[in-house]
Amino acid sequence: MSVERITIYHTNDIHSGFDTWAKLVAYIKQHKDPNSLYVDLGDHADRSHPITEATSGAGNVSLLNEAGVEYATIGNNEGITFSHDELDALYTNAQFQVLISNLFTAEGKRPRWTKPYAIHQTKNGVKIALIGATAPFKQFYHQLDWKITPPIEAIKQCVEEVRDKVDVVIVLSHLGLFRDEELAEVVEGIDVILGAHTHHVLEKGKRRYGTLIAQAGKHGAYLGKVTIDVDLKTKTVAADEAELIDPASLVEEDDATLALLDQLNQDSETALAKHIANLPRVLPVSWQEESEASQILCDALTEWCKEEIGMMNAGVLLETFTEGPVTMQDVHRSCPHPINPCVVELTGAALRSTIIRSFSTEMRTLALKGFGFRGKVLGRMIFTGIEVELDKYEQVTEVLILGKPLDLNQTYTIATLDMYTFGHLYPAIADAKKKTYYMPELLRDVLSWKLGQIWA
Incomplete structure (x- = not known):
């Protein structure tokens, strides 16, 4: 039996979290050889970071170039938080x-x-097929003038094309662990799935239907490493295993990466210094109370969407705006989220249940992670065109819509945030049949527009 070993290093969901990045790169550069590969599984970029925001993701590509990545797929942060033209140009210098x-x-x-x-051949003669796929946020890609297709069908077609030509088939997946497990079950011929999107920490990987699934958390908390022993005679995997490398155990940082990060930070600071407005007074921000800045943003969101009523949680603004000049950097620091405006249609009953839920302690103090939210807690719900009367226990007693009592049977159109449509936060919004997303503009673009309009 002629067995050769290959090693795959992998990162996923860095989300522009660069605290450990120079350590991970140093390790990869020190240990990589002609029989190994380094791949990234998407969401390396995140517009909540100034470097990504200022460079439209080009800074992330530069960092991946320096790290020596050979293959990558994209995540939703690359795919649907940039405009069509920005994504189309993102990998120009890759x-x-x-x-x-x-x-x-x-x-x-x-x-x-x-x-x-792609089919990659290592020095020791192992032929590896690498197949990429990303999560199918169909409506978002459509509005950005792309077409996204069902990933499992696309992967199956690729596996059928390459299986007989190679020794190993690896899928670079930004689908999430649950879809990866489904993929392992329904598509034969996949040896390894390198996963992302759901931020799972799989210390030794996970085996499903003979396929090894690996994933390395998020934000550079770990570097993934998969070793594969290949029988070249039978073109089969004799053995494979996954492990995670903790950067806390690493000492050395890559000097070239540190220098590049420093330069990118300087360049980003300059790019984000663009003037937005000149405030005549402080605009306070509060997560648990109504505040002027939050109300301005909610009103602007409603106006932007050409609606009369709107709602959003106060926690989307992180910092008070001081008196004087406001720059893009100030707006980005206070509103870093890759969140889009959205309009939903709700019945009065659904709207009332959503408002009641928003005033619960659970929602006001929820330290949300994900759905584009990059803040600390959701905070109080802020309204435009909606008045909510509360009793002394802050329980909802009455809701007025444009000055009239809410009608449980009427259909209302509400300007709000896309993150409410994704899951468990507000079930009535997530279940709404009619949703309209405003893209590629982000919430901070709306805030910049309104601040400049009032106080240019």
């Missing part, structure tokens, strides 16, 4: 191949900067 089997232009063609898969 020194690695982007792999996405289920992304197309609106006309059904593959973007010029992607391939569905």
Whole structure:
């Protein structure tokens, strides 16, 4: 039996969290050899970080270039938080191949900067097929003039094309652990799935239907490492195992990466110094009380969406605005979230249940992680065109819509935030049949527009 070993280093969901990045890169550079690969599984970029915001993600690509990544797929943060043109240009200077089997232009063609898969041969002769796929946020991609297709079907087609040509089949997946497990079950011929999106920490990986699934948490908390022993005669995997490397155990940092981060931070600070407004007074922000800044943003959100009523949690603003000049950097620091405006249609009954839920202690103090939210807690719900009367225990007693009692049977159109449509936060909004997303503008773009309009 002729067995050769290959090693795959992998990162996922860095989300522009660079605290450990120089350590991870140093380790990869020190240990990588001609029989190993380094791949990234998407969401390396996150517009909550000034570098990503100022460079439209190009800074992230520079960091991946320096790290020596050879293949990458994209996550939703690359795919749907940048405009069509920004994503189309994002990988112009990439020194690695982007792999996405289920992304197309609106006309059904593959973007010029992607391939569905690649076949890589290591020095010891092992042929590896790497297939990329990303989460299918269909409506978002459609509004950004892309076409996203069901990933499992796309991966299955690629596996059928490459299985007989290679020794190992690896999927670079930004689908999440549960979809990865489904993939392992329904598509034969996959040896390893390197996963992302759900931020799972799989210390030794997870085996499903003979397929090894690996994932390394988020924010650079770990570096993933998969070793694969390949029988070249039978073109089968003789053994494979996954492990996670904790950067806390590493000492050395990569000097070139540190220098690049320093330069990118300087460049970003300059780029975000653009003047937005000149405030004649302090605009306070409070997460648990009504405040002027939060009310201005809620009113602006409602106006932007061309609606009469709107609602959003106060926790989307993180910092008070001081008197004097306001720059893009100030707005970004206070409102860093990659959150889009959204309009939903709700019955009066659904709207009332949502408002009641918003005043619960659970929601006001929820330290939300995910759905685009990059704050501390959700905080109090702020309203435009909606008056809510509370008793001394802050329980909802009455709701007025544009000065009239809420009608449980009427349908209302509300300006709000896209993050409420994704899951468990406000079930009535998530279940709404009609939702309209405003893209590519983010919530902070709306705030900048309104501050500049009032106090240019």
